[in-house]
Amino acid sequence: MSDPSPGSLFGGEALSQERKSSLWPILMRPDDVVPMKRAVDLTGRDERTLRNWNKRYRVGRQSSKSAPIEFSAPALVMILHGDTFALEELRKGNRMHPSVVRYFEFLGIPV
Numbered sequence: 001m002s003d004p005s006p007g008s009l010f011g012g013e014a015l016s017q018e019r020k021s022s023l024w025p026i027l028m029r030p031d032d033v034v035p036m037k038r039a040v041d042l043t044g045r046d047e048r049t050l051r052n053w054n055k056r057y058r059v060g061r062q063s064s065k066s067a068p069i070e071f072s073a074p075a076l077v078m079i080l081h082g083d084t085f086a087l088e089e090l091r092k093g094n095r096m097h098p099s100v101v102r103y104f105e106f107l108g109i110p111v
Contacts, residue, residue, distance in 0.1 A: 023058045024091050026072040031109050039071045043080050053079055057087070074103040 034042060039050050050071065054060040059075035062068070078087040086099040094100060095111050104111045 025061065026059050026075045026091055027093060028061065028070070028072045032072050032074060033070045034073045034076075036069055036071070039073070039076055042073060043076050045080075050076070059087075073107050073109065074100070077103050077107065 036047055036050065040047060043050065045053075050060075051069065053076070054069055054071065057075070057079055059079065060069045060071040062070070072090070075087060075090055078084075078090065083099070083103075086097070086103060089097040089100045090103075095104070101111055
């Protein structure tokens with residue numbers, strides 16, 4: 001499976017720098033967070049790809065440039081499946097939307 005392109009996830013055109021910077025971060029509860037190694041195992045993608053996903057889709061957090069990235073496990077799986085609707089609902093904080101809930105259930109994470 002190839003890395004989803006930004007165009008395929010956000011309406012057929014590449015994300016502009018302005019759009020990337022305007023994306024609200026994914027708010028994560030402790031149960032949602034996975035470190036890089038777990039994110040690699042979860043997605044089957046390498047660290048470079050996950051770093052790119054974080055830059056592109058803002059699905060992780062980092063307390064400083066030297067700190068490790070922590071990812072939202074549900075957001076990563078949403079990207080993996082190209083589910084932009086669920087990703088945007090999660091970004092809005094709508095954790096109870098059925099499209100979002102299914103990812104939490106899939107991962108065994110309490111909503």
